[in-house]
Amino acid sequence: MNEAVELLDGAGALLICAGAGMGVDSGLPDFRGGEGFWRAYPPYARLGLRFEELADPRHFAEDPELAWGFYGHRLSLYRRTVPHDGFRLLLSLGARLPGGVRVFTSNVDGQFQKAGFEFVAEAHGSIHHLQCLGGCTDDIWPADMDVVVDEETMRAVPPLPSCPRCGGLARPNILMFGDVSWVPDRSQAQLDELTAWRRTARDLVVVELGAGQAVPTVRRYSELASAATGALIRINPREPQIRHGRGVSIAAGALETLKQLLPR
Template sequence: MWLQIASPRAFQDSPELAWGFYGHRLSLYRETVPHAGFELLKRWGKKTINGLSVFTSNVDGQFQKAGFDPALVYDCHGSIHHLQCLAPCREDVWSAEDFLPDVDQDSCRLRNAPPMCPHCGALARPNVLMFGDWAWIERRSASQADRQEKWLSQVSRPVVIELGAGTAIPSVRHFSHRVIHEFGGRLIRINPGEWEVPTRLDVGLPMGAANGLVSIAKILGDEWCSPATGGGDG
């Protein structure tokens, strides 16, 4: 079911069901409060010479919601908070802030009008990379990637703090290992089930993201607070 809904074909065959699924997620992400670990990451980044850069496969926008500079974030799979034309009629991406989904929780179907393309009037869809997706508009994410590449070219001995990134969809893991091999970086992998690290110089912590970051803060003697419910890893 997940594979069928998380695809552009679902918006063509059953737009009410597809937007019911993604509209429900959009509402949840808008209501989710980022956990305390995000604040720790921001504070640590401010203490470094070159600051920080975020690579995330999550589409929930939690880093931006937690107050990270959007110019420092690379959403490699897009963002549910942005829309594009389903066709698409042109390479345009726009904010979803004006769309307020009304979803029937029992049937997971959208009850109100779905968002439409402002250019051609066709159905709009989330600017998220889905399964079997050849129509995803990558322009926004590509611009983010360019900024991150520029940042990587200016840093030395970067440290990757990898949060909750598994091997099923290994986009984040590929990035982490690339930083190790191409930029001489080191890795701190925080993952409750897949915490093993590629070299003896890296660190693996078998725990959730919020607890892992707070545990690091304790070791560093940094100020910290108990993790709040919510947020997402990536």
């Protein structure tokens, strides 16, 4: 903890890299493993469907009510969720640094934007934006509709979200498993901005929170961003280890650690 405090005291800019564990302290479900997912969504346990199976774009074509039941429920959940106080602590720290703060996340929940962060690179897209399932256009538009979900069956009730151009089914602008149709333009623009900022950021410190090894997108990015200096703080209660010891690892949850690291 002392090493982490020293790194933050010397920071000129802050890069936050966040995985799904960042949202647990806000009350969002932990999808780690089948049992964790099924505790959050008992109807899927009865059907024997795992997260990896539901997060597959083929369901939008084969069974759109099932697909939109899952994503519509999550959209509603994320809209209702209030970001925990750790978001505010990080935002306050970034505001005091000359180089400011940026976020890189695999999360699709929009919690950083809700907490007030202006520059967020969403590597896997956002549930708050949609694209055409049929590919009539590469346009991406806000998900400004409500999806009614029968919580007994976890199936969406028509009408389902549609493309304003062709009238066909819409899907979330999220990179799913085995997804070859995701439109990456919005996320790529965010990543390009982040890359340009990193080139100018001096005394950059990377704080990684809740990023596991199962989908290592965030862990790889945080290690890349801190490779030259080793100024990486990895906060993870289950998988805190850092390759080659290039950084500081803290085996604890996001909120409890941030409260200790950052002044209120």
